Amino acid sequence: MKKTLQDYKSIIEPVWCPGCGDYGILVSIQRALLNLDIDPENIVSVSGIGCSGRLSHFLNTYSLHGTHGRAVPTALGVKAAHPELTVFAVGGDGDGLGIGGGHIAHASRKNVDMNYLLIDNQIYGLTKGQTSPTSPLGVKTKTSPHGVFEDTLDAIPIFLSYDVSFVARANGVDPKSLTQILMEAISHKGMSIVYILSPCRTFPLLDAKGLKAILQPLPEDHPTDNKMVALERAYSDQPIYTGIFYQVQKPTLEDRLQNVITKVCDNTNGGDKYSLDKVLKSFA
């Protein structure tokens, strides 16, 4: 039976503020999955804390709404244990660039075949408006009442220097191009990060109109295998580019784990118990 968008919707109704960019992102994910015809029961979505953390509630997948900042290593565990699954990690700018920022470098080193959607609204929205690692310099928030005095983190160059094997930036309020990028990310074998700009209506630092004015797709001839060009364009702030900056093929965590098993596991003589017996005997 042919699937519909409904197959990817859970029975729980989204609870984001009216006009939140996350609605469009949710539909884009569902549409990308539908277009790729991935069975919902073979998808695991792990999310962190914050507005974006709720995303897993609304997908009809095996969904795990975990703790703040730990979506990436949790998703890594899922994928390492069951590589046949399609795995998502979802988090916001606080989750992925603040509390959980350290995990991304290491999941990238392992090239875990997961899709990490980092949804940036430049503010801690769920807790009603505190400074995030991407809040612009000088902006007044609840925890920077006299203006933000730190520099913002620039996510794309960070991911490029981690050698993440798929790095993209997307406009959260442009569902068509977002769906396209998500489909590429899901199809990519290895760690893919889609950094999605999503305006927060309640504490607006980004807005749809403003995004449209500053964002511009990468040139059509952008070479996705050239990291230096990718870095140069990643650092550009006028315009801010969207699209796939970089994509490279390298062994995934599953490939690496399987290589070790192939090298040392000898269960030719009766499977698991034979290998276990050999292991025990080695301690005699």
Place this chain on the structure above:
Amino acid sequence: MLIIAETKRVLKNFMHTHPEMGTLEMEGNQNHSETDFAIRIGGEGGEGVISAGELFAQVAARTAYQVFTYITYPAEIKGGFSMIQIRIKHEKIYSMGSTVDYLIAFNQQAYDVTIKDLKPGGTLIYDPDEVEIKEDLNAECYPIKLTKLVVDATGAKLGKNVVALGALGHLFGVEFGVLEKLIKDRYGAKGGDVIKNNLNALKAGYFTAEEGNWEKKFKLVSDTQAKEHYMLISGNEAVALGAIAAGCRFVAGYPITPATPIFETLTDLMPKVGGRAIQLEDEIASLSACIGASFAGEKAITPTSGPGLQLMGEQLNLASMLELPLVIVDVQRGGPSTGLPTKTEQSDLKFAIYGTSGEAPRVILAPSSVEDCFYQTIRAFNISERLQMPVVVLTDQSIGYRKATVRMPDLSKIIEVDNSVSGETISIPSPEKIELASRIQMDPEKLNEYKRFLDTATGVSPITSPGLKGGQYLGGGLEHDETGKASYLPDNHLKMMRKRFKKLETLTHILEKNPPEYEGPEEAKIGVIGWGSTEGAIREARMLAEQRGILFRHLHPKILSPLPESQVRNFLAGLKQVIIVEENFTGQFAHFVKAKFGIKPIEIHKSEGVPITPEEIFTGIEKVARIVDEKNIARL
């Protein structure tokens, strides 16, 4: 109904000797049944003291004797005091003992620190260029110039330990060929010169002992059957093997002393049995990955020590809330903070039981010996899977690094219990029978009525794992209703708290049905309660006490939380005084027992980073006995 019928561990079975394993040749008039001696080698960290001791223990383990080692080492790679103690006995050994029969002192510090532990009439082997004997010793003293011999034999200072091994080998009648093979096995990978130098060092030690006419009191003869039936493993290795035997095929971890050997062993073994081992960037990520693996349906483990357990706190909470099985092993070390990374303590108990925000149920297990580390790890997986709850296994540095001869588990005795049916019984894993449980799965035919967090009579809800069509659910750290949907309603929170804690009650009911976990005469008026690695020392203290006419009962629960309450009450009934023995400063288990049972125990704490000895325990008990029953105590 979930029933895990538990049967008592028959410890006695390990106490008998193994006459089928060949005869023991003896010189002198030692009686086989009385054979029990301890050897201690002490020196500077980096001198190979421990590896020499372990090699010797390996020789001893391949005889008809049982072997038990205890290791202490400094936190630094080089320098600091390092020692290994090897106890050899004709029957099962419960502790490292209080004194030693043989002392090998590489340097003055080793001599100064440990000479007080040498039994009168014992044997001292020492390097006369390093050690000055200041007092009159009631000991047989054999000087051996370790440094000079190794320099003469190899041209370098490295290898004093191998000289000592050669000398020890000769002293215990080990054939040179046996030692030679040992060295080749150990250093074979390092190539020709290393082997040649080590063999020269070995010879130097062996023949110095021969020329010195060192008196042989025992002869260790290797026994091929011993090799087949026994493993010489550490508690840490036993945990790793237990995890693999339990069907765990996923480990994620971060190195931390003294738990690292569990992780090292698992990273080596896991792929050999088709499993996956991953080192992560920290303990938080490690437990997160285990949660992910368990969510995907796998049995997962992470080994750590106190500071790591602390970092895992939030994820431990999450696992309890998601009702996912997983096993965390905490090899406790001296705390607080960085504390004494290489020393032993039992001071993470309260954190393990209570240490999370809110109230999140988990089960705490404490193995009491090296062998027990193997079986309790399997049990931890069984309980974790059946209750869908994290289980924390508390061991400690002393049990983790101690090596002991452990009977080879019989794999034909491993039975996987059907996981689609609840209501069957699962026994406590033992050498006689190892049953493996896994989580109760939701019937795929009834998915239309599936509620992941269904409140059942036992509190346990059948689960689905990714891949099963129609089994999708939301698991989250937010309070949720039976379906998984977030809910902040007052009634729902209470209901779900009850549901999660009901699983502990379910386990308590099962534990109540076990035979009592205590030993000792009914008429005893004193009761001693201990947990974890102190079991052997308490058991030996009981032997010492009985020789003096002091009787006590000894309760040593393996599951510390939840405690089987009526079992403990039965133990307490009729006792005039209860003593709680533990290796920490504040009496953590005592607090727990006091709060639960309203008793006022006398507490024996040791908080020095080293294991409590049978004599220390006996001294305490003796004082108590004088108060409890003066006239029945033999005068000292």
